[in-house]
Amino acid sequence: MASVLLFATAGGAESIKIGFNIPLTGDIPKVGEESKFAGEMLREEINAAGGLEVGGKKYQLEFIYEDNESKAESAVSAALKLIERDNVLAIVGPNSSKQAVPAGQASDDNQTPMISPWSTNPDTTKDRPWVFRAAFLDPFQGPVAVDFAMEQFGAKTAAVLYALDNDYSKGLAEIFRDDFNSKNGENSVKAFESYSSKDQDFSAQLTKILAAKPDFIFLPNNYNEVALIIKQAHDLGWKGPFMGADAWGNSELMALCGDDCKGQYFSTHYAAAGATGDTKVFIDRYKAKYGYEPADVAALTWDATRIVLQAIQNTGGLSGKTRADRKAIRDAMAAIPEFPGITGNMKFDEQGDPIKCAVVVKISDKGEFVFTKSVCP
Amino acid sequence: MLASILQNLFNAFQWGSFYSLIALGYTLVYGVLRLINFAHGDIFMVGAYIAFFIASAFLGMTFSLPGWMILAMVIPLTMILTALVGVSIERIAYRPLRRKGAHRLYVVITALMCGLVLENGNLALFGASRKSFPDIVDKVVYTVGDLSMTNLKIGVVISAILVFVILHFIVTKTKIGMAMRAISYDKFAVPLMGIPIDTIIVFTFILGSSFAGLAGLLFAMSYPILDPYMGALIGWKAFIAAVVGGIGDIRGAFFGGFLLGFVEILVVAVFPSTFRELIAFAILMTILCIKPTGMFGVAGTTKI
Numbered sequence: 001m002a003s004v005l006l007f008a009t010a011g012g013a014e015s016i017k018i019g020f021n022i023p024l025t026g027d028i029p030k031v032g033e034e035s036k037f038a039g040e041m042l043r044e045e046i047n048a049a050g051g052l053e054v055g056g057k058k059y060q061l062e063f064i065y066e067d068n069e070s071k072a073e074s075a076v077s078a079a080l081k082l083i084e085r086d087n088v089l090a091i092v093g094p095n096s097s098k099q100a101v102p103a104g105q106a107s108d109d110n111q112t113p114m115i116s117p118w119s120t121n122p123d124t125t126k127d128r129p130w131v132f133r134a135a136f137l138d139p140f141q142g143p144v145a146v147d148f149a150m151e152q153f154g155a156k157t158a159a160v161l162y163a164l165d166n167d168y169s170k171g172l173a174e175i176f177r178d179d180f181n182s183k184n185g186e187n188s189v190k191a192f193e194s195y196s197s198k199d200q201d202f203s204a205q206l207t208k209i210l211a212a213k214p215d216f217i218f219l220p221n222n223y224n225e226v227a228l229i230i231k232q233a234h235d236l237g238w239k240g241p242f243m244g245a246d247a248w249g250n251s252e253l254m255a256l257c258g259d260d261c262k263g264q265y266f267s268t269h270y271a272a273a274g275a276t277g278d279t280k281v282f283i284d285r286y287k288a289k290y291g292y293e294p295a296d297v298a299a300l301t302w303d304a305t306r307i308v309l310q311a312i313q314n315t316g317g318l319s320g321k322t323r324a325d326r327k328a329i330r331d332a333m334a335a336i337p338e339f340p341g342i343t344g345n346m347k348f349d350e351q352g353d354p355i356k357c358a359v360v361v362k363i364s365d366k367g368e369f370v371f372t373k374s375v376c377p
Numbered sequence: 378m379l380a381s382i383l384q385n386l387f388n389a390f391q392w393g394s395f396y397s398l399i400a401l402g403y404t405l406v407y408g409v410l411r412l413i414n415f416a417h418g419d420i421f422m423v424g425a426y427i428a429f430f431i432a433s434a435f436l437g438m439t440f441s442l443p444g445w446m447i448l449a450m451v452i453p454l455t456m457i458l459t460a461l462v463g464v465s466i467e468r469i470a471y472r473p474l475r476r477k478g479a480h481r482l483y484v485v486i487t488a489l490m491c492g493l494v495l496e497n498g499n500l501a502l503f504g505a506s507r508k509s510f511p512d513i514v515d516k517v518v519y520t521v522g523d524l525s526m527t528n529l530k531i532g533v534v535i536s537a538i539l540v541f542v543i544l545h546f547i548v549t550k551t552k553i554g555m556a557m558r559a560i561s562y563d564k565f566a567v568p569l570m571g572i573p574i575d576t577i578i579v580f581t582f583i584l585g586s587s588f589a590g591l592a593g594l595l596f597a598m599s600y601p602i603l604d605p606y607m608g609a610l611i612g613w614k615a616f617i618a619a620v621v622g623g624i625g626d627i628r629g630a631f632f633g634g635f636l637l638g639f640v641e642i643l644v645v646a647v648f649p650s651t652f653r654e655l656i657a658f659a660i661l662m663t664i665l666c667i668k669p670t671g672m673f674g675v676a677g678t679t680k681i
Contacts, residue, residue, distance in 0.1 A: 027604075029505030164651055193650045198610045200600045203388035204645035211381040224507055228600055235518060236384070237525035256509045256602050 015062045016052060016318070018308060019082030021093035021103055021114075026070025027197065028222055030252045031095050034298035035117065037290050039063050039092065042305050052309055055317025061309075064088060068099050075099030079106040079114070087322050090114065090308045090329055095297055096222075096247075097121035097168035104131040111323070113330040115308060117300035120246065121171045125352045130330055132352035134304040134341065135269060136377075138168075141245060142175035144267050144358045144375045145218065146183060149243045152265065155215035156184055159191040161205055161229060162220055166197055172220035172245055180218075190214050197225070206233050216241045223250040227257035234260055241265070249296045254367040264363050269296040270343045271361045271371035279342040296343065303341035311336060380523030385646045386639075391530045391599070393638020394537035397631050398592035399615035400622065401544060402585035404630035407619070409557050409581045410475075410564075412484050416466055416491035418612010420586050423495055424459040424593025425603050429508050431455060436511050444514040451513065455594045456587035463586025464579055466491050472575070492609070499605040510601035533595050540588050541631045548627055553580060561625070621661045623674025632672060637661065 020039055023032040043061045051058040064086050068075040075094045082088045083106075091107055091114040094100045100119035107114035108128040115132040116124055120141055125131045149155045158180050162173035177189045190212035193205040206229070209217060217233065219226055219242055226248055233242075244266030253261060272283055272293050282302060286294040311332035312318070318325050339346045339354075346354035357376040361369040399421055406414040431454050435447045470487050517528045548554040556577045559567050568574050596611075597603055614637060622633020637657070644656045664672065 025500060025505040029507075033506075193645075195650060196654070200602075200607070200611075201388075201392050203392065204385055204642040205650050207381050207384045207388060208646060208650075211378075224602055224604075227509075228602055231601070235516070235525065235527050235530070237518060237520055237523075252506065256507060258509070258512075 014060060016054075016059045016312065017062045017064060017086060017088045018305070019079075019086060019088035019091045020063060020065045021068050021075060021078045021082060021091055021099070022065060022095060023070040023099065024065070024067040026068075027224060028070050028096060028250075030223075030250050030295075031118070031297050032067065032070075034251070034294055035093065035095060035301040036065050037286065038294065038298040038301040039065070039305055041286065041289060042302060042309075046309070052312065054313050054315065057317070059318075068094055068103070070096065070099065072098055072102045075103040076106045079103040079112075080110070083107070083110045083112045088112070089312070089318075089322070089325055092117065092301060092304050092308060095119065095301075096166075097124060097171065098166045100124045100133075101167050104128050107131060111330075112326050113308070113311075113333055115304045115333070117304040118246075118297045119168070121167050122353075123167065123171075127351075129334070129352075132307070132333055132348070134300045134307065134343070134346065134354060135246070136356050136358055137353055138172045138175050140377055141267050141358055142172055143179045144360070145176060145243055145245060146179045147375070148265065148267065148360050148373065149216055149218070149241075150183065153216050153241050153243075156188060157212075157214045158189050158216055158218055159193070159209040159212055159214035160189060160218045160220070161193050161195070161202065161209060163197045163222070163225065164194040166222070168247065169220050169222070170194075173218070176218055176220065197222075200228060202229050202232050203236065206236050206238070209233075210236055210238055214240075216243055218243050220245040220247065222247050223253040224256060226253065227261070230257060230260045230264070243267075246296060249361075249369065251292050251295050254363070261363050262365055262367065265360055265372065266363075267358050267360050267375075268369070269358070270299055271359050271369055273361075273364075273368045273370050282342050299343050303339070303343050303346075306341070307333065307336065307339055310339065381646070383524050385642055387524065387526055387530070389639040389642035390534045390635070391638075392642055393635035394533045395592055395596055395599075395611065395634075396615045396618045396637045397537045397634025398540060398588055398595070399612060400619035400630035400634040401540065401627065402589045403616050403619040404622075404624055404627060405544070405557075405581050405585040408561050408625040408627075409578060410471075410484075411481060411561075412471065413488065413616070413624075414585070415485065415488040415612075415616070416495060417585065417589060418608040418610075418615065419492040419495040420459060420463050420466070420608070421589040421593045421596070421612060422499070422603075422605065422608030423462050424455060424586075424590030425510075425597040425607065426499065426503070426508070426593075427458045427462075427590065428455040428594035428597055429510055429603055431458075432511055432513055436513070448513050452591065452594065456590045459590025459593065460583045460587040463582045463589070467579065467582045472578075492612075496605050496609065503605070505605075508603040510597040510603060512601075513598065529598055533599060536591065536595060537631075537634075540591065541627070544584065544588075544627055547584070553577065557581060617658070617661060621664055621671050623671030626671070626673040626675075629671050629673035636672075 022035045043063050051060045066078040068078040094103050095118035097119040100116040101123045104124045108130045117134045120138045160173045163169040191209040242264045246268045248266040249268040314332040315328040344356045346356045360373040362372045364370045402417045474484050556572050618633040618637040619630045622629030640657045
């Protein structure tokens with residue numbers, strides 16, 4: 001707060017405001033926390049070095065963290081607050097597709113550049129020139145999971161359990177089903193069941209899935225639901241494998257799921273265990289500062305924010321007029337040909353989506369996410 | 378096919394037990410005070426958190442106790458502390474309104490607000506991160522043919538039945554139960570008979586809240602992820618179950634809870650799971666259309 005006042009008195013032109021539209025409360029608070037911590041780490045580093053240099057002038061960074069409560073409607077109002085009240089130059093977030101799809105529309109309508117670190121649903125950026133992302137897409141992630149399960153488990157049949165009211169979960173479940181069916185023949189996905197994200201009992205859906213006797217169960221769900229689903233499946237006598245997606249990759253997963261999740265696989269953006277180079281430097285610094293290993297969302301927020309800062313520097317100088325600067329930043333973001341991130345090198349296509357590799361990790365007996373395989377497009 | 382029907386029946390028994398346990402609390406308070414205690418779902422949530430802290434404290438002790446012994450201490454402590462929360466709400470929020478002779482509607486609105494205060498108080502105190510409930514007792518999975526059940530699930534179903542039997546006994550066979558029914562019948566004449574009305578009301582809240590606490594503990598053991606809003610949706614649904622059973626009637630709450638559990642689980646077993654709540658609540662609405670006072674309800678006379 002003190003720093004905000006300081007810059008206000010020192011003249012608004014001296015600072016660059018970037019908004020973060022993240023879930024600090026609600027279903028996935030850890031995702032918001034990690035995004036915020038990654039943002040703070042970057043801001044402190046740059047401000048300590050005197051600020052961000054744009055067109056020969058140093059600017060202090062001011063990050064505004066707005067809570068979207070993990071809700072779609074709150075994500076839109078958070079975006080509008082950041083755009084209209086705070087006059088931010090760009091928005092980082094929201095993370096989950098459930099919030100990023102509607103918030104992307106709000107940002108696009110209001111001509112404010114937005115970059116989602118973690119959203120993988122295609123609709124987030126589709127036909128929205130102002131919206132970008134740092135994560136790969138579900139049409140890429142889905143087939144990665146299909147291929148891996150077929151190879152690893154020798155799977156010929158599968159079952160899917162997804163959250164109907166979650167864009168991410170539903171989109172990925174459908175992509176997975178279609179791809180699995182096309183590779184293994186019609187109706188190889190023997191059970192395709194849904195629930196709504198406030199549900200806590202999945203026994204009826206799981207009974208149906210178990211009765212279909214699939215080779216494995218695909219769970220494109222948030223980490224908090226994953227923990228409940230896997231425990232209940234084990235209670236009902238399921239001994240087979242699960243395959244998960246990037247929403248599993250959270251430092252809270254093992255705390256909630258415990259032994260039940262060990263030995264399972266999921267596709268994600270990076271593997272913390274065994275990371276090298278800049279990725280390792282980031283992980284070590286984050287761990288030292290906040291006391292736990294960052295999940296993919298922290299690393300992706302770091303990359304996404306750095307892409308925004310890079311674009312700001314590429315504009316070659318800010319005019320101080322919000323609308324003009326936003327336009328310049330958007331154009332600079334779209335013009336970045338390739339970006340070396342800690343979650344891999346990214347090239348952006350015309351939709352604003354990066355073309356990058358996915359990794360599959362295994363949850364080890366110690367509860368670490370261990371690199372198993374890397375799949376590149 | 379038969380195996381999955383049996384499995385689903387058992388799933389429904391377990392899931393319905395939670396609705397039943399919570400619905401009993403709604404029905405008790407309504408039966409005595411004609412007040413829908415909308416904070417009850419959140420008292421259930423508070424019960425789960427209390428159980429979490431007590432269980433973690435016991436498990437964190439230097440000398441380790443066997444699981445059943447910890448459970449034997451967690452159950453009464455959780456029930457007592459949750460009852461305290463319920464009684465405090467009655468004392469702070471409902472009694473002053475009753476003293477001032479406020480219309481019942483205002484008390485119901487106050488109850489809604491109490492629920493929100495509990496939820497957001499929890500959020501402010503303990504943060505948004507989920508709590509993972511520790512395993513107190515080792516889970517044992519029994520498999521009979523294709524049918525799987527755990528010791529915990531069996532315990533949940535037995536607890537719900539036991540609670541119903543105890544409550545039914547208290548209300549129909551004891552003096553204090555008679556007083557509860559008398560207040561329900563005429564709350565103005567009862568004090569004239571020398572019955573301490575406040576004591577009886579406090580006792581009602583103790584009963585309702587302690588069983589909500591028990592439900593919270595059992596729920597946290599079955600679905601070991603706690604968040605501040607966990608009581609809201611299940612609370613509403615249990616309230617609906619109590620209404621369908623005939624709110625104010627203990628048998629109604631018990632059967633209403635199980636009915637809702639069965640309908641929800643069996644809808645998923647037969648139809649695509651997308652239709653779960655749509656069909657489940659359409660069925661309950663139909664029941665109410667045919668019998669607006671609920672299955673065991675009798676319009677306007679003594680309840681409980």
